[in-house]
Amino acid sequence: MVCEVIAPVLTPFAHGAPDLEVMRGHVTAILEQGADAVFVCGTTGLGPSLSFQERVAILRSISDVTNRIIVQIGGLNMDEVIGLVKECNERDIMGVASFAPYYYQRLPESHLLKYFQNILELSEHPVYIYNYPAGTGKDLDPNFVSKLSVAGIKDTSENLVHSLEYRRKMPSLKVYNGSDFLAAVSLLVLDGTVASAANFVPKLFFTMKRSASKGQTDSLLRAQFLIDEIVELGRKYGYLSSIYDITSYFMGYDVRGPRPPIFPLGQDEREQLLRQLVTLKEQSEEMSE
């Protein structure tokens, strides 16, 4: 099985707006260094906080530099969801993905199905489901997904059994897991990983993919445990914020910062974080080929 590393790419913000030039440079770098594709406007990309116009601008700008792109188009405004599907239809991309409409916890399953059916009817690209129960409050489980003719599922769950269930019940469906902590095992037993760590250690992911294809589980696990340490450290500061500092430090260029309500780290926090990253960066360089 050919497994893939899909990077859920962060959105660099400067002066309150997406910095598309920096984003294009970042996408180009991570694709050159080891990611197979990018996932834009997802969780790490702060997609739910972007305006429709910003998401269209990101789609246009990034699809100018690569066609290895899956666009997260989900939201609570159906006109905008449909508008984004139509925008995507105009472009050469790999696919569109959507999480479940969130916030309204008592929506019946029939409404959730209609939401995805609308997308499927309109999209000229393969459609992927982004299952993120921790974020949306809804688990689009294998039984739900089996009712839709989607191309694949990105299951963000730390429960591997849950991801494997899609594979067991729908063998032809592409199945990815989105947890950083399950990246190695996803490369071994699923179609791949959509791990946010691919923003800052794309070369390590390249090495991991090779280790997975050769069945070198020792080196694969060493890389996984290093990623775990970095993500755990980042989470202490708020991972959606600290990932900007971690990425700038590891990649050697400035990916700017998040936009409130995802607040950037304070100066003291940043310095503290960077001090703790020094040896982790050295280790990742040693492990990457």
Ligand code: ELE
């Ligand atoms: C994961 C998120 C959330 C990857 C994206 C992704 O960012 O769009 O495990 O809650 O931190 O879904 O990074 O993961 P947790 O696809």
